[in-house]
Amino acid sequence: MEHIFSAIHSAAEQDAAGFRDAIHSALADKISDALELKKISIASSMFASQDASAEVEETVSDEDLQATA
Numbered sequence: 001m002e003h004i005f006s007a008i009h010s011a012a013e014q015d016a017a018g019f020r021d022a023i024h025s026a027l028a029d030k031i032s033d034a035l036e037l038k039k040i041s042i043a044s045s046m047f048a049s050q051d052a053s054a055e056v057e058e059t060v061s062d063e064d065l066q067a068t069a
Helices: 002-012 016-068
Strands: none
Touching (some): 002 016
C-alpha cells in the first residue's frame, strides 16, 4: 500500500519518474503475490492427485488379493 501512497504523492509533486517507479513497484508486488498463491495452488493440487492415485492403487491391489484367495 505504501507504493500507492508514494505514487499519489509523486503525482501531486509532478514527479513523473517517482510516479513510474512507485507504480512499477506496486505492480511487481502484486505479481509476486499472485505467483506465490498460484505456486501454492499448483502444489496442493499436484500432491492431492498423487494421494488419490496412491489410494486407487492400494484399492486395486486389495481387490486383486481377494480375487486370488
